[in-house]
Amino acid sequence: MKILVAVKRVVDYNVRVRVRADGSGVETANVKFSMNPFDEIAVEEAVRLKESGTATEIVAVSIGPAQAQETLRAALAIGADRAVLIQTDEAVEPLAVAKLLAAVAGRENPGLAILGKQAIDDDSNQTGQMLAALLGWPQGTFASKLAIENGRAVVTREIDGGLETVSLACPAVVTTDLRLNTPRYASLPNIMKAKKKPLEVLAPADLGVDITPRLVTLKVEEPPKRQAGVRVSDVGQLVDKLKHEAKVI
Amino acid sequence: MAVLVLAEHDNTTLAPATRHTVTAAVQLASGPVHVLVAGLAAAAVADSAARVAGVEKVLLADAAAYEHGLAEPLAELIVSLAENYDAILAAATTFGKNVLPRVAALIDVAQVSDVIAIVSADTFVRPIYAGNALATVQSKDKRKVLTIRGTAFAAAGEGGTAVIEKIAAAADPARSQFVGHEVTRSQRPDLTAARVVVSGGRGLGSKENFQMMETLADALGAAVGASRAAVDAGYAPNDAQVGQTGKIVAPELYIAIGISGAIQHLAGMKDSKVIVAINKDEDAPIFQIADYSLVGDLFVELPKLCALLADR
Ligand SMILES: Cc1cc2nc3c(=O)[nH]c(=O)nc-3n(C[C@H](O)[C@H](O)[C@H](O)COP(=O)(O)OP(=O)(O)OC[C@H]3O[C@@H](n4cnc5c(N)ncnc54)[C@H](O)[C@@H]3O)c2cc1C
Numbered sequence: 001m002k003i004l005v006a007v008k009r010v011v012d013y014n015v016r017v018r019v020r021a022d023g024s025g026v027e028t029a030n031v032k033f034s035m036n037p038f039d040e041i042a043v044e045e046a047v048r049l050k051e052s053g054t055a056t057e058i059v060a061v062s063i064g065p066a067q068a069q070e071t072l073r074a075a076l077a078i079g080a081d082r083a084v085l086i087q088t089d090e091a092v093e094p095l096a097v098a099k100l101l102a103a104v105a106g107r108e109n110p111g112l113a114i115l116g117k118q119a120i121d122d123d124s125n126q127t128g129q130m131l132a133a134l135l136g137w138p139q140g141t142f143a144s145k146l147a148i149e150n151g152r153a154v155v156t157r158e159i160d161g162g163l164e165t166v167s168l169a170c171p172a173v174v175t176t177d178l179r180l181n182t183p184r185y186a187s188l189p190n191i192m193k194a195k196k197k198p199l200e201v202l203a204p205a206d207l208g209v210d211i212t213p214r215l216v217t218l219k220v221e222e223p224p225k226r227q228a229g230v231r232v233s234d235v236g237q238l239v240d241k242l243k244h245e246a247k248v249i
Numbered sequence: 250m251a252v253l254v255l256a257e258h259d260n261t262t263l264a265p266a267t268r269h270t271v272t273a274a275v276q277l278a279s280g281p282v283h284v285l286v287a288g289l290a291a292a293a294v295a296d297s298a299a300r301v302a303g304v305e306k307v308l309l310a311d312a313a314a315y316e317h318g319l320a321e322p323l324a325e326l327i328v329s330l331a332e333n334y335d336a337i338l339a340a341a342t343t344f345g346k347n348v349l350p351r352v353a354a355l356i357d358v359a360q361v362s363d364v365i366a367i368v369s370a371d372t373f374v375r376p377i378y379a380g381n382a383l384a385t386v387q388s389k390d391k392r393k394v395l396t397i398r399g400t401a402f403a404a405a406g407e408g409g410t411a412v413i414e415k416i417a418a419a420a421d422p423a424r425s426q427f428v429g430h431e432v433t434r435s436q437r438p439d440l441t442a443a444r445v446v447v448s449g450g451r452g453l454g455s456k457e458n459f460q461m462m463e464t465l466a467d468a469l470g471a472a473v474g475a476s477r478a479a480v481d482a483g484y485a486p487n488d489a490q491v492g493q494t495g496k497i498v499a500p501e502l503y504i505a506i507g508i509s510g511a512i513q514h515l516a517g518m519k520d521s522k523v524i525v526a527i528n529k530d531e532d533a534p535i536f537q538i539a540d541y542s543l544v545g546d547l548f549v550e551l552p553k554l555c556a557l558l559a560d561r
């Protein structure tokens with residue numbers, strides 16, 4: 001079975017993002033970018049399926065600027081076999097990303113597509129579900145466990161009330177939650193090997209997809225700041241303040 | 250404009266999150282607000298939904314395919330109704346997040362996730378970058394598809410007298426099957442609805458020690474939350490995770506114990522009314538947003554706090 005994994009280049013999760021003074025967005029000049037953490041988990045899961053003999057080939061796909069090649073090389077270093085960059089400098093919304101990924105799926109015919117549950121920049125949590133819809137495939141979102149059994153994907157999902165298990169006819173879309181696995185660090189030899197793996201670059205138009213945004217960002221602001229609080233000396237003082245000052249207990 | 254709200258339920262009880270979504274729907278609507286209850290033998294849910302203030306009509310689709318809230322059949326059903334509505338809303342819970350983007354893609358709409366304010370019929374505010382920025386976005390799509398963050402809208406009360414209309418099921422794609430679930434059983438209030446939340450982090454050190462959080466919760470009638478690190482280490486179940494990628498809470502009182510205060514955690518609780526933090530590291534970032542900070546060893550302070558609260 002061939003597996004498609006989607007990897008997004010995002011501002012690293014350790015960066016303290018700042019809103020631009022003109023309200024046009026957040027500051028992205030001179031900040032560190034990395035692979036979206038949920039997508040690292042997606043690549044790792046695909047590599048494990050290949051190591052266990054279930055998957056035959058892993059194709060990593062990214063939509064973004066030329067620098068997203070680095071993100072794809074990182075996926076190749078973890079163990080993906082080939083990469084496809086759909087290059088654009090425009091901001092691409094989840095719906096358009098899903099359409100591009102669906103077009104790639106149409107060419108590649110994978111048995112499974114693995115995405116992150118959420119990109120930590122836009123926090124949309126949409127793309128995997130949308131991809132499944134466009135392809136008419138079933139979806140297993142927020143996965144903390146995945147097994148391929150008799151041509152079906154058995155997915156344990158992290159839901160608000162606990163855990164749920166669903167069984168999906170392949171081809172299917174799976175989106176990763178944090179506890180699906182712990183991604184490996186790429187070894188130096190694998191980083192070197194990744195440089196020689198095939199990386200195809202396409203334009204959105206090559207896939208016949210219109211990526212015109214449907215949402216206009218009117219402004220981006222800082223959230224209201226919380227006032228600095230006080231330090232209490234002991235639990236006695238704490239309880240007293242919660243009772244008489246804050247009046248919450 | 251007419252608005253459809255997708256109800257969340259377990260075939261018996263209407264989830265509180267739906268009431269918050271109805272409030273957003275009423276704000277948005279210039280026409281009727283309808284609630285869709287899709288389930289199996291879910292008439293009691295439809296009855297509750299009909300009594301929610303602001304709801305004009307409840308659509309009840311009763312069929313085996315809807316018993317477990319699977320996204321694939323549900324999305325087909327909602328799509329079959331979509332042309333009657335200008336907006337389709339669901340709560341930004343794991344249920345709503347699973348189903349609604351599937352609907353949005355099928356009707357070719359860019360969804361707006363996690364809406365925290367409705368500016369006008371086409372303009373919404375939503376957090377991005379773990380809540381470090383708030384984006385105001387205008388949708389150019391004819392129909393709006395939105396998930397609603399419950400902490401930003403009050404729960405709609407009782408007092409509705411909606412009619413209940415039975416509707417036919419849509420075709421079931423039948424590519425997915427429910428296998429089973431492990432529901433976290435707890436006598437405690439729901440995390441997202443609780444007046445008080447006490448959360449523990451990696452500082453608790455073990456699953457056994459994490460029991461101290463239960464003692465604290467008992468004393469306060471609180472729900473128990475956790476940081477990602479505490480969940481990853483197995484101290485607490487996955488559905489206790491508070492944060493950017495877990496649950497969003499905004500209780501009257503939030504007590505963080507042995508939690509450093511990473512931005513991903515703050516994203517889930519910084520809108521709480523009063524925040525208390527206990528941490529042995531005086532530079533822990535959680536103290537920058539806490540109203541009351543106690544620097545100390547939790548193994549010393551927590552038992553004292555529990556004792557004080559117990560004989561209040
Ligand atoms: C993609 C992504 C998503 C994430 N999503 C979330 C999320 O939704 N929610 C979330 O919480 N995190 C999330 N995280 C993880 C987050 O970045 C932090 O790693 C996590 O919140 C840390 O948990 P912690 O504060 O319990 O642990 P630590 O950061 O290890 O902090 C433990 C704290 O306990 C204190 N401590 C230790 N011993 C004692 C003692 N005896 N007495 C008092 N204090 C003590 C220490 O001083 C320290 O401050 C995410 C990370 C990523 C990359």
Ligand SMILES: Nc1ncnc2c1ncn2[C@@H]1O[C@H](COP(=O)(O)O)[C@@H](O)[C@H]1O
Nearest residue numbers: 006007063115116118119124125126127
């Ligand atoms: N530009 C992109 N390139 C590749 N994958 C993406 C892109 N945007 C989103 N994805 C995938 O979709 C997932 C969810 O993203 P989102 O719906 O934006 O929260 C991510 O974890 C990625 O796997």
